[in-house]
Amino acid sequence: MGTIIAPSVLSADFGNLQRDCEMINNSEAGWFHVDVMDGVFVPNISFGFPVMNVLKKHAKKTLDVHLMIVDPDRYIQRFAEHGANILTVHYEACTHLHRSIAEIKKHGMKAGVALNPHTPVSMLEDIIADCDLALVMSVNPGFGGQAFIQNTYRKVHALKDLILQKNANTLIEVDGGVSEHNASELARAGADVLVAGNAVFATSYPIDTIAALHKTANS
Helix, strand or coil: CCCEEEEEHHHCCHHHHHHHHHHHHCCCCCEEEEEEEECCCCCCECCCHHHHHHHHHHCCCEEEEEEECCCHHHHHHHHHHCCCCEEEEEHHHCCCHHHHHHHHHHCCCEEEEEECCCCCHHHHCCCHHHCCEEEEECCCCCCCCCCCCCCHHHHHHHHHHHHHHCCCCCEEEEECCCCCCCHHHHHHHCCCEEEECHHHHCCCCHHHHHHHHHHHHCC
């Protein structure tokens, strides 16, 4: 499996969301990345279940949902009902992370855990084998368009080492500041999935940008 490009629909044109969904469907992207923010865990609010319904209707690829919210356990079942294929919760938001991961899987989704930039990879040592995906935030969560944090490369390397050490099958995802300038190096470090928002949707021809990202990451 090559490196997957997952455009973040948070950066899409919400006045033309069906059009942008169809663009992603027809592109070399492998997943849709869906950022859900509550204004509490992060200083911004994105969208909820009405938009999930639109994505469920029009998206023909994996819906990779990233919950940047407090107490995510309250909504696990509802995100399953609204089409999420992968549900990622934050290590920092879960008091009983093992329970949260088990609950996500019980509802038929793959389970991911995200780490904020300040959280060390070692925090996942006892849970990594239970995770389908580990998401490394390469910016502080909450807003698009931030500068990529250079320490991310070291964290991806460390996470890859941990996954191999535990003989796990966990995918590594990187979210924040991803572009053609760092996609290749992130893939070499061990990233399996690259989330790109502004780098895709701020361009004149997003479908070509996705193709270029995919080529760069897999070259």
